Amino acid sequence: MEYSQDIKNRLRRLEGQVRGVLRMMEEEKHCKDVVTQLSAIRSAVDRSIGLIVAKNLEACIREANKKGTNAEEAIQEAVQMLVKSR
Template sequence: MVQTTSSQLKNRLRRADGQLQGILKMVDDGRECQDILTQLAAVRSGVERMIGVVVAENVKQCIADDQLSEDQQRDLQTALDLVVKTH
């Protein structure tokens, strides 16, 4: 995995960890279920986005730039951006 992507992934994981720690505190404090579910949904969304980033980076690493034309590279990047956005 490219260093920048690795750093970005670590930052996202730290953020998710912080959110989970906050949820634990919410449970301990007896917060409303709706508030807890909202935060859990935010964590899930963040994790799904991380999955998209990892998949996209893996695909990029499997295909060398010189194997694709510029149009194909652009189309691939558009598709990968969609994967990241929808996960």
């Protein structure tokens, strides 16, 4: 699967957010602020997972339609990936 520049940029932002949380910890910021940032990171990771799974599913359905096969297996696999990610 080819990953778009958008998803790569999202992950780079996440990387920066994680570095920011580490910096907050080193500066002994309040735990509430650290947890708030970690929650934002978790939400961003969840959105990234959803985007990757959706793009992969889209590609699998197109391929199944092109081959004239049933896309149900690809859909079930996508659902399982989302369930496992939680």
